Amino acid sequence: MKTILLIVLVLCITWCISPEIDQQELIKQQEIQKKINEKELEERRILEEERVKLKIIRAKEIEQEERAKNNLLGNDLLEETALLNKQALNVLNSEVTLVKDDQEFDIHTDNSLTRFVNNTTPYNGLEYIPQNLVSLEWEYTKDVKWWAKLRQEAADALDNLAQNYFLRFGIPLDIVSTYRSYEYQKWIKDRGCDDTLCAKAWYSEHQSGLAVDFWEASEESRFRENEDLKMYFEWMKQEAYKFWFTNTYQKGLEIDWYWIEPWHWRYVGEDLALILKEYKITFAEYIRSPESY
Ligand SMILES: [Zn+2]
Numbered sequence: 001m002k003t004i005l006l007i008v009l010v011l012c013i014t015w016c017i018s019p020e021i022d023q024q025e026l027i028k029q030q031e032i033q034k035k036i037n038e039k040e041l042e043e044r045r046i047l048e049e050e051r052v053k054l055k056i057i058r059a060k061e062i063e064q065e066e067r068a069k070n071n072l073l074g075n076d077l078l079e080e081t082a083l084l085n086k087q088a089l090n091v092l093n094s095e096v097t098l099v100k101d102d103q104e105f106d107i108h109t110d111n112s113l114t115r116f117v118n119n120t121t122p123y124n125g126l127e128y129i130p131q132n133l134v135s136l137e138w139e140y141t142k143d144v145k146w147w148a149k150l151r152q153e154a155a156d157a158l159d160n161l162a163q164n165y166f167l168r169f170g171i172p173l174d175i176v177s178t179y180r181s182y183e184y185q186k187w188i189k190d191r192g193c194d195d196t197l198c199a200k201a202w203y204s205e206h207q208s209g210l211a212v213d214f215w216e217a218s219e220e221s222r223f224r225e226n227e228d229l230k231m232y233f234e235w236m237k238q239e240a241y242k243f244w245f246t247n248t249y250q251k252g253l254e255i256d257w258y259w260i261e262p263w264h265w266r267y268v269g270e271d272l273a274l275i276l277k278e279y280k281i282t283f284a285e286y287i288r289s290p291e292s293y
Helices: 002-092 152-169 182-190 227-243 270-278 283-288
Strands: 133-135 149-151 173-177 211-214 245-247 264-267
Touching (some): 133 152, 149 152, 152 173, 152 227, 152 264, 227 245, 227 270, 245 270
Antiparallel strands (some): 133 149, 211 264, 245 264
8 A cells, every 4th residue: 555655656746747847848958049049140140240351351452452553553654644744854954065065056146047046045135136137028928927027148048938939839938927026925925825836935946037937827737638738848848958948846846845847947057057958957956966967
């Protein structure tokens, strides 16, 4: 009997606490699962954070690479531009020391027929005015302004040149610009013409009274496109030296300090005109050249 009672008691106890044990176990398991989940979530969060960090780092790297590439390109362009500017400045600021101190021709005296001027070599006298300026009134020229003047030597030579031009083409030679005073050149510059196309006042060949501009065209391209202008210019290139004129600006900025000007001719006297023609050089080239011609 005692045994039976004991068994019943054990069974009863087991029965009574079993659900309790199950319940506790379940809670425990749930807690474990919760922790696992939390840990997983945390790990995932960390992983996600790492991924985002890596993504940001890579994006920054790409941005830096792009920037470096652009800077490199930018630097190249800047360097290239700086070099070009430097070359242009070197050309424009070539010192007078480059100028050949020629024994044969007087290139320094203002009233010398071979006086050399460029945009860094002005006249000695700021408002130098040639003494023997004469008016130009001939039948072989046209569009000559009433105030147009040249030095006597250049005017005589131009008269001959214009007559030959008339014989060749049957038309008078257009004279657009001749002597320009310091004040007149200043007035032109004040209207905004660039230094590489229009000389500064005090630095213009026109102030010498020896330079003349032909034809109503001040763009080099027109002398390549317009058949008439092309023909007149070709003739002038062949013939003008016989009248002791030279085309001052024919080789561009780096050689002549100005852009090409097919219309601008300058009287230089017989000897220099022949040398420039024979060696196919400009006055500026002659001046800067170490060789003797
Ligand atoms: Zn000119």
